Structure formats: C-alpha cells, structure tokens
Amino acid sequence: MHSGLVTGAYIGATVLFILALGGLSNQEKAKRAIWFGIAGMAIALLATIFSGGGAIVPIIGLIALGGACGTIVARRVQMTQMPELVAAFHSLVGLAAVFIGLNADIEAQQAAQALRDGAASTLSGGVAMLAHKTPIELSIMRVEVFLGILIGAITFTGSIVAYGKLAGKIQSKALILPGRHAINIAAGLGCLLLGGLYFRCAGIWTVICVALIAGVVGWHLIMAIGGADMPVVISMLNSYSGWAAAATGFTLSNDLLIVTGALVGSSGAILSYIMCRAMNRNFLSVILGGFGARSGPAQAIEGEQVAIDTHGVAAMLDDAESVVLVPGYGMAVAQAQQSVSELVRRLRAKGKQVRFGIHPVAGRLPGHMNVLLAEAKVPYDIVLEMDEINQDLPSTDVAIVIGSNDIVNPAAQDDPHSPIAGMPVLEVWKAKHVLVLKRGQGTGYSGIENPLFYKENARMFYGDARKSLDELLTQVH
Known part of the structure; x- marks a missing residue:
C-alpha cells in the first residue's frame, strides 16, 4: 500500500x-x-x-x-465480569510492550553486527532500517525501549493482581509490607541504574532485569491497594497500558500507535484524577499505591441489623411519596436491573417520585451502574449523580440500597481510621427510611463494616436481589 x-x-x-x-x-x-x-x-x-x-x-x-x-x-463473560476482563486485557497490552521492546533491542544488535561484518546489504525489513539509524537515533530508540519495557512490565503484573482481586482469586484486603515505600524507591532507583547501563550498551540483560524488577513493583503497587479502591486502579492501569502502547509506537515508528496510545493514556489519567477527586484521594498517592490502608482501629458498631419481610417492604413503599434507589455491584451480580426497572415503572405509575442515585465508583468499573440501568431501559432523566441527589435525601421517604456497601457507608464521614475515610458517599441514612437489599450479614467485597445496616431507620431485606424484587413485585401493582 x-x-x-x-x-x-x-x-x-x-x-x-x-x-x-x-x-x-x-x-x-x-x-x-x-x-x-x-x-x-x-x-x-x-x-x-x-x-x-x-x-x-x-x-x-x-x-x-x-x-x-x-x-x-x-x-x-457476563456483565458483572467486565471489570476483571478489562484488567486482563490491560495485562496483555503491557506484556506486548515488553516483548516488542526486547525484540527491538535484538534487531538493533543484529543490525550493529551486520554493519561490523560489512553485510548490511543482506538485511531486510525493520533490521535494515535500524542499520541506517544515526547514533543519536539509536540512543533515542533505547530510551523508547527502556520506557516501553518499564511501563509495560508494571502494567502486566499490576493488571494481573487487579484481575485476581476483582475476580475474588486474590484477597481484596491491602497488603502492607514493612518499609513498602522504601522497597518501591529502591526498585525504581535500580531500574534507573540498569537503564543507564543499557544506554551505555551493556547488553540486553539490563532491560530483562528492568522487566523483572518493574514486574515486582507492579505486583507490589496493586497488592497494597484495598478492594474498595479497585475502580480507581482499573482506570489507572488503563492509563499505564496507553503509555506503554505509545512507547511501543515510538519504537516501531508507528504514528497511529503513538496517537492512540497517547489518547488511551491521557484519557485514563484524566478519569483516574476525576475518580480520585470523587473519592477524596490524592492522585500521586494512587500512582504510588499509597492509599487504602487503615491508620488505626475502626470504630465499634453498636446495635443490630433488623430484618424486614416482603409485606413490610410493600407497605413501606405504599406509604412513601418519594423513593431514591442506590444500585451497587450486588445488583449486577444478581442481574436484577430488569426487576428494578419494573419496580420503578410501577411506582411511577402510582404517582410516586422515583429517582436513582449513582456514585462515581459504584460497582467495580466507572459507569457500571449506568450501563446496567440503560440496558434495562430506565429513563436517563431520573438517573442522577451523587452530588445531585445527596441534597434531596433528607426529604426522601425511602432510600433503597441494592447491593452497595462502601458508597453508602457513613464510616467515610464518621470514622477517621476507616479505609474509606474522607470518601464522599451517598448519605442514604438521612432519608426517613432506608431499605437495604443484601444477601446476608457479611461485609461484602471490600471487607469494611457498614454502620448504616445497624441504624434505627434501616431495615434489611435479605436474599438474592432479583428474587427479592420479583417477590416484591407480586405485591406492588
């Protein structure tokens, strides 16, 4: 062509x-x-x-x-498995960047050997192009190879850990090693030292060592982040994979790969920053894997969880004039979005005001809940963001929480030692009544206790979300 x-x-x-x-x-x-x-x-x-x-x-x-x-x-793959699928795909981008970088160095060595032997005319393809590069161009290529391998290796192992945590194959709790920041700094300095040796033509072993060390760093960074913060991690790894692709594009002299890598890298970084602001996190701390750790003992929770049956829920909704639904990952797991949509339709047909409150990190992927609700044909105009709905919750009769934990956890405001301390949340406990759809009394994916479930105005509607809602629909006409 x-x-x-x-x-x-x-x-x-x-x-x-x-x-x-x-x-x-x-x-x-x-x-x-x-x-x-x-x-x-x-x-x-x-x-x-x-x-x-x-x-x-x-x-x-x-x-x-x-x-x-x-x-x-x-x-x-089910819709609920999309977050871990995205993480798995990110790992492949990182691994590809590592292999391409190593291959580029091998081809550069072949070109250099052919020049020394006077056999440059026998070369073809990419190796022939390398034989005609100037020393400055070769030095720039080494920078590109080094960056591609470094970022790619971090993305590869970090994405594998993210996949394992999201899929439940690795414990979601943050792994805090003694002196973990010193370990990361030492590893970073080691990579820079090896990079310096690589620029001085010490051999391919230097970038192989960089890949191994960077792989350990990627593993350590993501292991140190708790499950409650994994949505931000996915966005961050998306950015890393983009920059790895861009570095690969420079190595291959492919303009499109450079541009698309930059688009993915920058958009992922911007989304990570937006999500960090939404969660009241420090952006630099996210990049360094320095958040998600508890700084002290959690506050004790008093009271007990009070259950409610289907008849009680139907009566509560019949008396309500305004209802706010807050969906979370539990709704996705139960595939309850169609049942939720039907409940909303029936309540609105009875003249009740029904709206949704969506937290920026609800589920395990940004926009996860919006996609599910759109799939169930929930009207866009009643799906509101957290900042829009929070001011109306004190005047709401019933707030229905469907499979959410961290995004409605008052500990974010009340407990400075909580892993989610300072994170903006949907203040559902301010509603007149709170109905929580939950499988059981466990802490859920993040492992964080939620005082909401023990509040006097909260009632627990136990069971699979879809089955519970389908049973409720038989009494809401």
Whole structure:
C-alpha cells in the first residue's frame, strides 16, 4: 500500500477514535461511539496489514486467531465480569510492550553486527532500517525501549493482581509490607541504574532485569491497594497500558500507535484524577499505591441489623411519596436491573417520585451502574449523580440500597481510621427510611463494616436481589 494511503487511513482512524472517546461521555451517544471505535480499529488494522510487505498471510492468520479467541471470551463473560476482563486485557497490552521492546533491542544488535561484518546489504525489513539509524537515533530508540519495557512490565503484573482481586482469586484486603515505600524507591532507583547501563550498551540483560524488577513493583503497587479502591486502579492501569502502547509506537515508528496510545493514556489519567477527586484521594498517592490502608482501629458498631419481610417492604413503599434507589455491584451480580426497572415503572405509575442515585465508583468499573440501568431501559432523566441527589435525601421517604456497601457507608464521614475515610458517599441514612437489599450479614467485597445496616431507620431485606424484587413485585401493582 502506498505510504500516502497508509497515512490517510491512520488519520481517519485517529479521528474515529477521538469521536468514540467523545461520544462515550454521553449515555445516549455511547452506542454510536462504540461503532466509531470499531470502524477506526478496522481501518487501522487493514492499513497496517497491507503496509507490512510480504508478511500479510501470517498477520491475517494471527488476527483471525485472536479475533476468534476474543469472540469466545466476549460471549462467555457476563456483565458483572467486565471489570476483571478489562484488567486482563490491560495485562496483555503491557506484556506486548515488553516483548516488542526486547525484540527491538535484538534487531538493533543484529543490525550493529551486520554493519561490523560489512553485510548490511543482506538485511531486510525493520533490521535494515535500524542499520541506517544515526547514533543519536539509536540512543533515542533505547530510551523508547527502556520506557516501553518499564511501563509495560508494571502494567502486566499490576493488571494481573487487579484481575485476581476483582475476580475474588486474590484477597481484596491491602497488603502492607514493612518499609513498602522504601522497597518501591529502591526498585525504581535500580531500574534507573540498569537503564543507564543499557544506554551505555551493556547488553540486553539490563532491560530483562528492568522487566523483572518493574514486574515486582507492579505486583507490589496493586497488592497494597484495598478492594474498595479497585475502580480507581482499573482506570489507572488503563492509563499505564496507553503509555506503554505509545512507547511501543515510538519504537516501531508507528504514528497511529503513538496517537492512540497517547489518547488511551491521557484519557485514563484524566478519569483516574476525576475518580480520585470523587473519592477524596490524592492522585500521586494512587500512582504510588499509597492509599487504602487503615491508620488505626475502626470504630465499634453498636446495635443490630433488623430484618424486614416482603409485606413490610410493600407497605413501606405504599406509604412513601418519594423513593431514591442506590444500585451497587450486588445488583449486577444478581442481574436484577430488569426487576428494578419494573419496580420503578410501577411506582411511577402510582404517582410516586422515583429517582436513582449513582456514585462515581459504584460497582467495580466507572459507569457500571449506568450501563446496567440503560440496558434495562430506565429513563436517563431520573438517573442522577451523587452530588445531585445527596441534597434531596433528607426529604426522601425511602432510600433503597441494592447491593452497595462502601458508597453508602457513613464510616467515610464518621470514622477517621476507616479505609474509606474522607470518601464522599451517598448519605442514604438521612432519608426517613432506608431499605437495604443484601444477601446476608457479611461485609461484602471490600471487607469494611457498614454502620448504616445497624441504624434505627434501616431495615434489611435479605436474599438474592432479583428474587427479592420479583417477590416484591407480586405485591406492588
């Protein structure tokens, strides 16, 4: 393919990617935005395939294999498993960056050896291009390789840990090692020292060691973050994978990979910053894995959890004039969004004011609850953000919490030693009555006790959320 056509295709794909990112900020435009992204990726793939010379057949074969694997995974993964799937995909981006960096160094060594042997004319492809680079260009390439391997290795192991925590395969509690910050600083300095040796042409062993050390750092950083903060971690790792891709793009001299990597990296960083503000966290502390640890003993909780049956819930809703629903990950696990939507429809048909309160980090992925509610065809205009609904909760008759814990936990305001201390939460306890749909009396994914469940105006509606709501629907007409 002519280089001009490739450049034009890359520009078109970039525009489509930007439109996709812009459209995802609006629920009504999100579906069209996804199609923009799909079209952009298709154009990018075709342009890359047909600009690759004689390697078209194996490239198409590998794309077909990867596409088949992706299709199988996509069909098997439930909506509740999307956060861990995203984390797993991030790990693959990081691993690819490491392999590409190592391969680039091997090719550079081959080119250098061919020049010394006077056999540069026998080289082809990327190795031949490296043979014609100036010393300055080769030095810049080493910086790109070093950064790609460093960021890629951190992204790879960090994403694996995030996947394990989200999937319940690794304990969600933060792992706090003695002198953990000193360990991270020492590892960072070690990587810089090895990078200096690599720039002085000490050999590929230096960047292999960088990959190993950075991998340990990635593991340690994410292990030190508690489960309550994992939504921020996913966004942060998304940013890391973007910067790893951008570094890889520089190594491969691929303009589109540079641009798309920068788009992913910057958008992920911006989202991480927004989420940190929403959770009252320090952005730099997130990057360094320095939050999520309890600084002292948690406050004791007094009282008991009072259960309520279906008849009691129906009577409570019948007497209410205003209702606010707060969905969380438990709603996603139970696949209760359709039942929630039907309950909302019936309550509104009876003339009651019904709205949703959505916390910025509800679920285990930003926007998780919005997607589920949109899937159940809940009207957009009654789905409000935390800041919009909190001021109305004191005048609300019934606040219904569906499978949430941390985002409605008053300990964030009352207990300075809580892992979520200072995090803005939905103040549902200020409503006249609070109804909590919960499987049992456990602490949930994050392992944090919630004093809300013991308050005098709170009632516990135990059981699977969908089954409980379906039973309730038989008495709400």
